[in-house]
Amino acid sequence: MSERQLLVGPFNRVEGDLEIxxxxxxxxxxxxxxxxxxxxxxxxxxxxxxxxxxxxxxxxICGICSISQxxxxxxxxxxxxxxxMPPQGALAAAILHGVENLCDHLSHFGLFFMPDFARPVYAxxxxxxxxxxxxxxxxxSAVRPLIEARARLFHIVGLLGGKWPHTLAIQxxxxxxAPDARDRIRIQTTLRAARRVxxxxxxxxxxxxxxxxxSIEALEGWAGGDVALFSEISADLSLGALGVxxxxxxxxxxxxxxEGRVTKAxxxxxxxxxxxxxxxxxxxxxxxxMLGEGAHPSQGVTVPDEDMAAPAYSWCKAPRLGGRPVEVGxxxxxxxxxxxxxxxxxxxxxxxxxxxxxxxxxxxxxxxLEAWAAALDPSARFMDTGPAPRDGAGVGLVxxxxxxxxxxxxCAGGRVGGYQIVAPTTWNFSPRDGGGVPGPVEAALIGAPVxxxxxxxxxxxxxxxxxxxxxxxxxx
Amino acid sequence: xxxxxxxxxxxRSQGITRRSFMKYCSLTAAALGLGPAFVPKIxxxxxxxxxxxxxxxxxxxxxxCSESFIRSAHPLAKDVxxxxxxLDYDDTxxxxxxxxxxxxxxxxxxxxxxxxxxxxxxxxxLNEDGMYCIVGGKPFVDxxxxxxxxxxxxxxxxxxxSYGCVQAAKPNPTRATPVHKVITDKPIIKVPGCPxxxxxxxxxxxxxxxxxxxxxxDRQGRPAMFYSQRxxxxxxxxxxxxxxxxxxxxxxxxxxxxxxxxxMGCKGPTTYNACSTVRWNEGVSFPIQSGHGCIGCSEDGxxxxxxxxxxxxxxxxxxxxxxADKIGMAAAGVVGGGxxxxxxxxALKSAQKKTQSSKEEV
Numbered sequence: 103m104s105e106r107q108l109l110v111g112p113f114n115r116v117e118g119d120l121e122i123x124x125x126x127x128x129x130x131x132x133x134x135x136x137x138x139x140x141x142x143x144x145x146x147x148x149x150x151x152x153x154x155x156x157x158x159x160x161x162x163i164c165g166i167c168s169i170s171q172x173x174x175x176x177x178x179x180x181x182x183x184x185x186x187m188p189p190q191g192a193l194a195a196a197i198l199h200g201v202e203n204l205c206d207h208l209s210h211f212g213l214f215f216m217p218d219f220a221r222p223v224y225a226x227x228x229x230x231x232x233x234x235x236x237x238x239x240x241x242x243s244a245v246r247p248l249i250e251a252r253a254r255l256f257h258i259v260g261l262l263g264g265k266w267p268h269t270l271a272i273q274x275x276x277x278x279x280a281p282d283a284r285d286r287i288r289i290q291t292t293l294r295a296a297r298r299v300x301x302x303x304x305x306x307x308x309x310x311x312x313x314x315x316x317s318i319e320a321l322e323g324w325a326g327g328d329v330a331l332f333s334e335i336s337a338d339l340s341l342g343a344l345g346v347x348x349x350x351x352x353x354x355x356x357x358x359x360x361e362g363r364v365t366k367a368x369x370x371x372x373x374x375x376x377x378x379x380x381x382x383x384x385x386x387x388x389x390x391x392m393l394g395e396g397a398h399p400s401q402g403v404t405v406p407d408e409d410m411a412a413p414a415y416s417w418c419k420a421p422r423l424g425g426r427p428v429e430v431g432x433x434x435x436x437x438x439x440x441x442x443x444x445x446x447x448x449x450x451x452x453x454x455x456x457x458x459x460x461x462x463x464x465x466x467x468x469x470x471l472e473a474w475a476a477a478l479d480p481s482a483r484f485m486d487t488g489p490a491p492r493d494g495a496g497v498g499l500v501x502x503x504x505x506x507x508x509x510x511x512x513c514a515g516g517r518v519g520g521y522q523i524v525a526p527t528t529w530n531f532s533p534r535d536g537g538g539v540p541g542p543v544e545a546a547l548i549g550a551p552v553x554x555x556x557x558x559x560x561x562x563x564x565x566x567x568x569x570x571x572x573x574x575x576x577x578x
Numbered sequence: 579x580x581x582x583x584x585x586x587x588x589x590r591s592q593g594i595t596r597r598s599f600m601k602y603c604s605l606t607a608a609a610l611g612l613g614p615a616f617v618p619k620i621x622x623x624x625x626x627x628x629x630x631x632x633x634x635x636x637x638x639x640x641x642x643c644s645e646s647f648i649r650s651a652h653p654l655a656k657d658v659x660x661x662x663x664x665l666d667y668d669d670t671x672x673x674x675x676x677x678x679x680x681x682x683x684x685x686x687x688x689x690x691x692x693x694x695x696x697x698x699x700x701x702x703x704l705n706e707d708g709m710y711c712i713v714g715g716k717p718f719v720d721x722x723x724x725x726x727x728x729x730x731x732x733x734x735x736x737x738x739x740s741y742g743c744v745q746a747a748k749p750n751p752t753r754a755t756p757v758h759k760v761i762t763d764k765p766i767i768k769v770p771g772c773p774x775x776x777x778x779x780x781x782x783x784x785x786x787x788x789x790x791x792x793x794x795x796d797r798q799g800r801p802a803m804f805y806s807q808r809x810x811x812x813x814x815x816x817x818x819x820x821x822x823x824x825x826x827x828x829x830x831x832x833x834x835x836x837x838x839x840x841x842m843g844c845k846g847p848t849t850y851n852a853c854s855t856v857r858w859n860e861g862v863s864f865p866i867q868s869g870h871g872c873i874g875c876s877e878d879g880x881x882x883x884x885x886x887x888x889x890x891x892x893x894x895x896x897x898x899x900x901x902a903d904k905i906g907m908a909a910a911g912v913v914g915g916g917x918x919x920x921x922x923x924x925a926l927k928s929a930q931k932k933t934q935s936s937k938e939e940v
Contacts, residue, residue, distance in 0.1 A: 109715070119636075119713060139712030142638055142703075143751030147744065152885040158873055159881065162744045162772060165642020253860065260859030264868025267642040268772055268875070271868045278828055278869035406751065408706055417710075485829035574640050 104128060110558055111137075113566060120531070120573045122543075122566065123415070124559075126552045131562065134540070134547035136531045141391075141417040144578040145404040148521035153179055153491040153513045157273065160509065160523065163578040165267040166209075169202040169259070170502030171575075172272045174509040174523075177358070180274035181496025182513055185488035189360035191276025193474055194484055196357040196364070197289070198262050198272065199500070200471050203356075204296075205252045206503035207432065207464050210570045211304070212237070212248035215457065216328070218567065219335055223560050229334050236328060244303060244328055251299040258289050276485030281478055289475045297468055304328050305465065313465040316442035318342075318450070321458055329461060341453040345546040345565030348427050349451040351434035352529070354378055354508070356501035357470075364470060365439040365501070369428065370448060375438060379424075380497060380508065385524065386420040389413055389533040396536065399510040399522035400495060417577040420532035420541060421524050429542045430505025430529045431569065433459025441466075452546075453568040460570070492516045502526050504570050525575035543569055585624035585787060599624075606788070609781045611803050623788045630787045631694040633686055633725055637718045638711045638745055638754050639700025643736040646773035647780070680714045683721075687728055695786060696729035698722065698739045702760055703752035710752040719760060726761045731792060733767050733782065734758065740768035740800075741878040748882055758799070767792055768799045770851075772875035777856045778804045798878070800850070809846035809872050812854040815839065825869075833869055843887035844871025851876040 104127070111121030119140045125133040144163055148156060156175040161168035173195060180186055187195060216237035224230045236244040256266050262279050263269035271278045281289070297309060305312050306326020315321050322333055336342060351370040355363030368375040386396040391414045393405040399421075407414065420427075428434075433456050436444030443462055447455035495512040505526030512520040532541035540548075543566060552559040583591075589599055603620045607613070612620075636644075686694065700718075703710040708717025726732060734757045737743035746754040758766045769782055782801050785793045793801040810816065818824070819838040826832060826841060840847070846854070849872050853864040865872055871887075874880040 111714070119711070121712070121715075140638060141710040141752060142745040142754070144744070146749065146751045147747040150748075152887075154887055155885060158886045159744050159747065162640055162642070165640040165645045165773065168640075168642065256859045257862045260857075260862030262868065264863050264865035264870060265853075265858035267640075267645050269868075270865050270870040270873065273828060275828060278833075279867075280829060280834060280869070406710075410706075410709060483829060487827040487829070 108552070108557065108559070110562055111139075113563070113571075120566070120571060122547070122562070124547070124552070124562065129552055129554070131547050131550045131552060131559075134544045135415050136418070136533060136541060136543055137416045138418040138531060138573050138577045140573060141406060141577050143404065143406065145521050145523060148511075148518045151518050152516065153182065153511065153518050156509070156511065156518070156521065158270065161268050163523070163525075164572060164575045166206060166572060167202065167502045167504065167507075167575065168267045169199050169263070169269055169272065170500055170507050171509075171523075172269060173199055174498035174500045174507050175511075176272045176274045177498030177500065178496040178509040178511045179491045179498075181498070182491035182494045182511060183274060183489050185274040185486065187274075187276045188483045188486055190479055190482040191484045191486075192359050193477060194262055194277045194279070194281065195272050196359060197471060197474050197478075198259055198269065198277070200357065200467055200474070201255050201258045202266070203501075203503040204464060204467050204471070205255050206570075207460050207467075208248050208252050210460065210503075210567075211328075211457070211464075212245055213239075214570065215564075215567050216244070216332070217242070218560060218563050221560060227335075227338060229331060229338065232331055233335065236331065247299055247303050251296050254292055255296050258292050261285050261288060273485060274491070275488050276483070278485060280480065280484040282480045286475060286478045286480065289478070290472070293468065293472050293475060297472075300464065300468065302327075304461075306330065309465040309468055313462060313469065315462075316446070318443075318446050321443060332457065332461075336454040336457075339564075341457075341564065342450050342455070343452055344550065344561060345453045345456075345568055346451045347429045347542045347546040349448065350426060350428045351437045351448060352378060352423060352428040352430050352506055353435040353438035353501060354380075354499040354506045355438075356435055358500075365435055368438045369423065370434070370437045373445075373449075375440070380499065382424045383508075383524065384422050384425070385522070386422055386532075386535040387414075388420070388536040389415060390419045391415075391417055392419060399508060399524055400497070400512065400520070402510075402522040403520075404522070414533075416533040418528055418532055419524075420535045421529055422532075422535055425535075425537075427532065427535070427539060427542050427545070428529060430526050431456065431459070432463040432503070432505075434505060435459075435501055436462055436466075453564050456568040456570075490516065502575075504572055504575070505529060507575075523578055525572070525578065527569070527572045527576040530569045531571055531573070531576055543571070583629065584627060585629045588629055589624075606781070606784050609777055610785055610793075620788050623790075627788075627790060630730075630790065631686065631690040632697055632783070633683065633694055633729070634697040634699065635683075635718075635721060635725055636713075637698065637700035637702050637722065637738070638752065639736070639738045639743075641699070642773040643699045643738075643779070646776045683725070687725060691728045693730055694728070695731055695733060695783075696725050696764075697733045697735055697783075698757050699735045700738045701742060701746075701754050701756055703745075703754045704760075705751075705753040722757070722760065726764055729764060731765045731767065731786070732757065732761060733769060733786075735769055735779065736774055737770050737772040737875055737880070740770040742881075743772055744881045746881070765792060766799060767795060767801060770800060770805075770876040770878075772880075774876070775804075775852060775856050775858060778852055796850075804852045804856075805850045805876070807850065807852075807855075809849045809851055809854045809866070813846055813866060814854065815866060829869075839866055839869070839871040841889055842871045843885070843889055845874030845877070845880070845886075845890060846872040847890055849874040849877050849880075 108124040113120045121137040123135040161172040217239040219233040220238045236242045259266040263271040355367035357364040391407045391410045437448040498509040508524045510522045550561045604617045607616045702719035708719040711718040734740045739757045823837040824841040857864045
């Protein structure tokens with residue numbers, strides 16, 4: 103019987119800083135405490151500003167999902183001023199947002215997640231040589247085509263949004279750039295090139311065929327590309343059973359278009375989907391270095407505890423839905439949307455499920471993007487001008503790459519009176535709540551194996567990275 | 579020193595051909611505004627000089643600078659510069675993790691003492707003894723001071739490291755502080771922008787690696803080759819400004835015609851950066867081209883200048899020659915000599931010229 107404590111961090115190949123404290127007994131994690139050691143105080147800076155400044159300031163929370171932030175801010179401001187996007191404006195915003203999410207998924211798989219399998223600790227495994235050849239950090243043969251495909255995809259954001267990161271084009275009333283017919287063709291060409299890279303490198307098969315998979319057996323039988331390599335690795339290392347989360351999945355529904363959101367909204371648990379009620383969110387602060395009481399984000403405040411008093415151990419608040427932790431992300435989105443493969447993976451709920459959920463979303467998202475680009479109508483209106491937001495409250499809920507993101511704003515007299523943000527990784531990497539219930543990643547780490555002489559246990563790395571944490575968003 | 583490989587060797591070991599290498603040299607020369615005569619010089623320097631090691635650290639930030647960098651214009655430039663950095667230390671992209679990563683940082687510092695460039699992305703928060711940003715159990719400001727101690731020079735990437743950026747917005751909850759206010763005894767190059775343009779980042783770093791010296795800086799410490807002109811000076815919508823043709827509302831008829839965004843709050847007239855010449859995402863576009871005004875993200879304090887959609891009313895505060903009245907006159911149809919002045923000369927040549935003349939003034 104051996105007991106010890108481990109402090110794992112800083113993590114590399116995650117966005118931002120992260121530390122995790124582990125209690126280990128007999129080679130297994132018995133408790134985990136996730137700490138987000140970076141605090142900037144965006145919610146405090148917004149107070150007293152012109153509400154429209156949210157469109158510029160809040161995207162700078164995160165250089166990876168800045169379009170998600172800007173879209174959430176635009177939707178929240180639109181609720182205050184009564185503005186909404188014309189159908190084509192919503193479509194262009196969906197293309198901008200979809201491209202960013204797609205690119206995030208590609209970086210995660212190629213740059214952040216797979217390189218762990220090229221580590222020497224796995225030398226001797228049947229697949230290790232191939233993992234090294236394909237995914238050694240920055241050198242593997244898969245890495246360059248993925249980065250290049252990603253850079254080219256961002257041309258679309260360049261065309262529609264001027265620049266990336268920190269695009270300014272999305273406004274409450276639509277998008278500032280009305281694409282012309284030539285832009286539409288360039289977008290379609292770019293998407294076609296991306297499809298080719300994904301089908302030849304990542305999937306080794308048609309995106310339609312992959313997105314039609316409906317069971318775990320079918321996934322395991324997929325023989326093409328790096329997906330097959332991942333399946334082989336995950337079977338060998340039993341990644342399906344590693345890092346099982348709360349198995350309660352939330353999605354607010356991705357990509358609002360004129361005819362509704364493209365994916366369904368809801369909360370999945372035990373095979374049933376219940377409606378998502380944003381009013382049931384409470385941000386608990388019992389274990390965060392924050393003063394005040396737990397509150398709904400529309401009433402919440404951000405007052406850092408300068409004493410950093412125990413039992414708190416993170417800058418991250420602990421959002422709970424109906425008093426319970428939920429997992430968000432690509433898997434959650436696909437599960438709530440009812441995709442058969444995702445539903446099969448939901449019951450598994452571990453590292454493989456999260457990665458496969460993301461792969462499934464990559465395949466589906468490219469198909470959607472192609473359809474949206476084809477539906478662009480250069481002669482239509484892309485933005486309606488409305489009054490500036492002055493008085494009232496609003497909420498903007500979107501699905502960022504890593505999961506559900508919400509902005510809650512209240513304004514009076516043309517000034518911001520309250521601004522609260524709940525980011526995807528705030529959900530997934532939340533600390534314990536008042537009842538001592540651990541957050542999703544803390545729960546998922548319990549039972550992870552830790553070798554006798556491991557100081558940065560590789561299984562822990564897999565679990566943490568399977569969530570694709572974005573720590574800069576988490577605490578903002 | 580001889581144990582450090584040359585830039586060229588690094589490129590070759592990355593599978594880059596001789597032909598691509600020469601192409602890279604000419605692209606670099608062009609990006610830096612140097613004539614064709616410099617191509618062999620750059621090539622020679624890269625073949626013979628040991629490469630300069632780079633340590634890249636991250637403070638209070640959003641990682642947008644790294645994101646900009648890894649989709650840099652020419653894939654070759656990105657590969658090369660990334661591969662050089664990866665040899666040393668970058669905590670977002672490197673392979674090592676946890677304690678191994680901390681050890682790698684120390685090894686790099688020891689191995690290249692006094693000879694490496696420290697690239698800083700983000701900034702240190704000083705409130706609460708720096709506890710708002712913890713790296714490896716210690717405040718980031720400590721890591722920064724430690725890594726800076728033996729650095730040859732420091733590059734402040736982006737608005738965060740250069741000026742503070744949005745996290746320093748009132749009331750600056752964490753006392754986010756730009757690098758030059760913490761490290762005062764080292765040469766610092768500021769490469770502002772939120773984020774900086776990828777080509778500007780690779781251009782600056784390549785210049786330093788190739789010529790083993792800092793590029794010429796303006797009075798604010800920015801590389802003059804990229805920051806000596808206003809967005810406005812080279813904006814493709816400038817003729818509309820001079821002709822008094824403005825967008826009045828989002829997506830109105832004038833917006834579709836590509837009129838000037840000055841009335842929509844564009845900060846192009848007071849912002850020094852290369853967006854309107856180099857552009858973004860491999861030269862595809864830049865914010866004004868997408869129909870949204872410039873927000874001035876490469877200027878000090880851009881985050882606390884009132885609403886981003888307010889019109890620029892006092893142009894004199896940045897030492898610009900025209901004030902609001904004169905702008906009004908220009909808007910009324912007084913076409914300045916500016917167009918003729920910058921029509922013929924290429925952007926980069928002109929940037930060079932401007933640099934020289936501003937040097938004489940100083």
